Amino acid sequence: MPGLVRVRVVVAGRVQGVAFRASAVDEARRLGVRGRVRNLADGTVEAEAEGEQAAVEALVRWCGRGPPAASVERVQVEWQGHVGNLGPFTVWR
Secondary structure, three states, X not given: OOOEEEEEXXXXXXXXXXXXXXXXXXXXXXXXXXXXXXXXXXXXXXXXXXXXXXXXXXXXXXXXXXXXXXXXXEEEEEEEOOOOOOOEOEEOO
């Protein structure tokens, strides 16, 4: 479908222990984006998201700020082709 994209984002900084994942779920659901988010062992947060391009781009911008307690230092963004295999946005275990 035209306009659908997928992205993988890795966010570094003070992003664990500051409600980043829960806030990302709230923001993604507000935007109508499907996907998942998780903490990685190296202290970063990883998210995979799919949806309308404008909504996914808005989520990527949000990841550059994060919730109020976060301090984002770096965001790595990898755009991918839409697959359509992600469910409602949730914390990835």
